[in-house]
Amino acid sequence: MQKQMAAIVSVPVNKEGKRLEVSLGRNMEKVIKANTDALWARLQEENAKHEKLERDHTQQITNLITNCINKDFPAIMEKIIKKEIAAVGQAVVRAITPVLEKCVSSAITESFQKGVGDKAVIQLEKAVNSKLEGTVARQIQAQFQTSGKQALQDALRSSVEASIVPAFEMQCKSMFEQIDGTLQNGLVKHLTAAQQQYDSTHSPLAMALRDAIGSASSITRTLSGELAEGQRKLMAIAAAGAGSSMANPLVSPLSNGPLAGLREMQPEAPIDPTKELSRLIAEHKYEEAFAAALHRSDVAIVSWLCFQVDLQGVLSLVPMPLSQGVLLALLQQLACDINNDTAKKLAWMTDVAVAINPADPMIAVHVRPIFDQVYQILGHHRNLSTTSASEANSIRLLMHVINSVLMSCK
8 A cells, every 4th residue: 555655645746856857957057048148249249349440540650650661751752852852963964074075175176277366266155055065955855854854753663662661561560460469468458358258257157956856855855755755644544544443523534535435446457537537426426536636646647636626515415425634635736736727726725724724633734844844835936936916825824724733732
């Protein structure tokens, strides 16, 4: 009998434990996802701010370079051109002087060959001046178009290549190195701060979730052990009541009701239990019907049976057709399946709790442990976010009833 009760109890306990684990896992996933999304949004916002600052900094550097080229570069070029033009003028003079000397010598020689005299001197002077002016003008123009222009271009090119281009390259290189260094340092600092923030945010959350999992597992194990022990003791009480021949009217329903039903319900159970339970209800054999449903350890069958009968009307009959042991087991199994049809089960549990007599000698030892278990289940369900206001009020009323019963046990 104890082994059968242990098997009966283990199924709802395992179901409830799995349900708690699934619910806790879903809540953990929601919390982790919400925190991860918030952190990711914050990281994206920080990255956007950082990129905007870097773009502004780059734009400022670009503006400085543009201003330098537009304002300082023309003045430098003007100074270099003036300097180079002065040097080119000296080169032109040095190139033209030999040509002039040669022209003057040839003109003088020609004049002396024609004759010497005042008239000749005057003519010579005029000829020399006219020829000298024309020759000098042509030579200067030709020399400047050939050698002067090329010399000016070469000097300007060499000056630009030697002074401006290297300085501009060095300046740009240093500026871009500074930009690259600033970007690298900023990215490293930003990533370090983001990683530290991520670690600091998720470490307490992970510890809290681990603690919650450990607490839930401990509660599940405790409830499983206590539920199994309570069912085992209830069946022991039922067996003891069946073996005795006492004429106590409160004891005889327990010995003749659920125990007889348990003895009759051996492995050869009907395929559809609802038919047998419907027959028992039709015959008003409520004790045997509830004992058979509780023996199956199937909360769905127990709930179905409660829906089929007017439980409040059955509990108000005199004498009461249900024994105290069946009532206590019914309260325990309804509490294990309180998540389904919560409002209806709370009403049934309230009626059953009111009908239980804690002073009954057959259940007096087990009333407090089972009521404590039910009280814990109700307290946990009341704190859930899915519990409505009406359900919370019903739970509060049932907890007051349980407290009253427990106070009467002292």
